[in-house]
Amino acid sequence: MLDIEQLVRNPLSQTENLTIINKSTKAVPLRLNSIQKDFAASMTRRDIVLKSRQVGISTLILARFYLEALTTPNLVCVVISHEDEATRKLFEKVKVFHQYFEQTCTEQGVERPTLFHNSANEMSFPKMGSTIYIGTAGKRAFGRGQTLHRVHCSEVGFWPEDRAEGLLAGIEEATPLDGYIVLESTPNGMGGIFYKKVMESLRGEGLYKLHFCPWWMDKEYALDSDSEFALPEDRGFLTLTPTELALTELHQLTEDQVRWRRRKVRERGYLYGQEYPEDKVSCFLGSQYGVFPAEELQVYLRGVRPPVILEDNGLIRIWQLPRPTRKYIIGADSSTGDAFSCSAATVIDAVTTEHVASLRGKIHPDVFADRLTYLGNKYNQAILAVERNFTGHSVLNSLVNRIGYPNLYRMRKKTLIEKEARIGWDTNRLSKPQMIAELQGLIKSYAFVTYDEVLLSEAVNYNG
16 A cells, blocks of 8 residues: 655655566566665665676666655656666666556555656656656766766666766766765676776775675575476485585575576576676686686685674774784785875784784874784784885884884895894795795685685785
């Protein structure tokens, strides 16, 4: 039953009064699935959605825009997709909403929403003065000389690379802070504006909140043992592979879901991870070109977990608190602290090689030295191994002369002329390959333990 008061107060509470054409071509009420409900409950004013194919995110966003256009004066809603056909299909959903909503209003004795303009790319509602219009990325500039209030950027990963950044910049400038922009897409390789925005969000540097919608959140993605669509060898009891076991334990997958996954892996081949992402990083297919072993990194990525403690406004992330008498090592790489680079440090258990804490942010060298001192003291006066290159000299100067930190790493003497080992470590043409080779070996043998999605995303995308 349509509740007008709730429609005004919370439009998404009334989605069941809208109609969609389902995958079986039947007109049915829009009943939100688990992915749609989760996203509806966690929307902000700037969202970015990394998703599997056909999980209903676009339908939910369009439903919100349509219902808000009926109830919010002078609202301008824009839908932009990557190609004309996709754009047309998105707008067809809005037209279906309106066609059946008119019938619902008539049946329930509620005033029907009237249209002033209803064309192939625009719908306007004269009573509210609101408009919904659509366009294709690259075909026109959106937001130039106009205020936008709701913007749905669909399949951003497939927008024309030479136009995408400028187009999004125009949209962001045209949308007030209290407006709404959502970027959603399946992944489409490394590079491009969507990849850039997802990585920024992962590192905590972007303005968009990242939402991840893996395929297993949609319970329809399952095949029972009697299904004609299951692979012949899967029509019965399944013996799970190590990867399937890990996924099952982490995400409580059923055998029916594993059966569906096997069929999709067979169908899509190497593109499976892109069409149906299982983590937020390897789905961009960057690991196949990277320095570090791709298969092992994907195993690590499936085991990521949030830190148990956040300190210093999230600059310090802790997965394991210090243990008494345990020795720790902190590797640190400083930056200028400006808008373009981050200082970072990783705390490692010297016995288990487990990554237990991280420090990362746009931090000035002097402040970085203070943060390192805090972490070092917290972790039993850990050895601080600070890279000397570039701003590292300033950090080391603070640690030695201003702070007097007692446990600094020193590189071995390289010549007989040098009187003592120098504080800090050098990254140079000799030491860099050695460091990379050692980390490659640790990752390959799973001897290095980390749950940090940010660190792993950088490892996936590192190409030397």
